Amino acid sequence: MTGYGVTEAGFIRKPYAVILTEVQTSMQQLLGQDVDVSPSSPLGQIAQIFAFEVAKIWVEMERVYDAAYIDTAAGIHLQKLGRLNGMTINPATYATGEVVFSRATPAPQEYVIPAGTVVASADRTILYTTTAAGSLAAGATVSDPVSIRAVEPGIRANLAMHTVVAITTPILGVDYVTNPQAVTGGADRESDAVYRARMKTYEPASRGTVHALRSKLLDIDGVLDLNIVEDTDANTVSVSILGGADAAISAEIEETRPAGIAVTWSRPTVVPVDVTAQLxxxxxxxxxxxxNVTSALAMMLQSWSIGVAVDYSALVSAVLGVRGVASLVSLSATADETTISGFDEQLTVADDAAVSLGTITVTVV
Incomplete structure (x- = not known):
């Protein structure tokens, strides 16, 4: 039958009902028009089983067809399409930061904090390990900062200051731990939707355009986000980049930039955003x-794009999207001494600035 399979309109899958009718018709043509192919008859049941198996084959054929095109491919199939142009999907990254260990009274001796010590969030669901040894000196109550890295990659491990407060691996002479600054840098694996959008603007063979520069820089391992500002009057381009190795970024810019155009790059200024909500x-x-509300707000802020203003309505949507929230009584957000608390307000973010997680305070009234 025509109209199914690969057509000018794309792949049209043959429905199960059509397949069943065709099987029943074939049975009657071969065995006689008076053959009983009703659903409850033996032949009718055989027809249904056969039609169902054929329908599954049509589903698989459609998946094979879809895997060949950017708009419909997913997972490993989409990644393979990207590799044809030299693109790779950005993997998940590990959050990193620093913690300090402490005790209630001055230490009678030096206490060593071994590398590999496990610390965690208050509920012990997010774990980190120390990446180097530290110590709490004799006579001190607080150790020097010790570097940590999340045990699992992903944005979930980006936590605000003073939220890594549990010691999972006991340490002799040490009672407490905390992170003086936010733990940052964790990112989920690039989603199919983001990867697909990046593929559509990727220009592997071109040089000297903003799109080409963006594509090349985003394809560097570890680059999480960037913002490009082009000044056509001064003939300059400035790039703010989050993540990636310095040498790789500099080399790619030199390779891709237009002749005679100065391209400079820098790390984004970090702008902590504090949020207070009553619900x-x-x-x-x-x-x-x-x-859950705290996590939703944290994930949203940590994934915010460089140079994009923080919209009040986006914060409200993140809160109201959490199951169990009946209503939002009040919400305010503060960054750089500017506070917003209404739907027509935004926190302005400079072109070379990135939003980071500040303090999130959520109370139930």
Missing amino acids: RTSVSDTEAVVQ
Whole structure:
């Protein structure tokens, strides 16, 4: 039958009902028009089983067809299409930061904090290990900063200051731990949607255009985000880049930049955003709601693009999207001494600035 399979309109999958009708018709043509192919008859049941198996083959054929095109391919198939142009998907990255260990009274002796010591968030669901040894000196109550790295990659491990507060690996003479600054740098694996959009603007063979520069820089391992500002009057281009190795970035810019155009790059200025929210819940487990709202706000802010203003409505949507939130009583956000608390307000972010996670305070009223 025509109209199914590869057509001018794309791949049209043959429905199960059509396949079943065709099988029943073939049975009657071969065995006689008076053959009983009703659903409850033996032949009817055989026809249904056969038609179902054929329908599954049509589904697989459609998946094979879709895997050949950027708009419909997914997962490994989309990645393979990207590799044809020299593109790779950005992998998940590990959050890193620093913690300090402490005790209530001055240490009677030096206490060593071994590399590989495990610390965690308050609920012990997000784990980190120390990447180097540290120590708490005799007579001191606080250690020098010790570097940590998340045990698992992903944006979930980006936590605000003073939220890594649990010691999972006991340390003699040490009672407490905390992170004086936010733990940052964790990112989820690039989604198919983002990878697909990047593929559509990728210009592997071109040089000297903003699109080409963006494509090449985003394809560097570890680059999480960037913002390009082109000044056509001064004939200059400035790039703010989050993640990636310095040498690789500099080399790619030199390779891709237009002749005679100065291209400079820098790391984005970090702008912590503090959020305070009061809400009402529709469930009894208010503690879980508070934690989920805090996580939703944190994930949104950590994934915010460089140079993009923080819109109040986006913050509200993140809160109201959490299951168990009945209503939002109030919400405010502060960055660089500017506070917003209404739907027509934004926190302006400079072209070379990146939003980071500040303090999130969520209360139930």
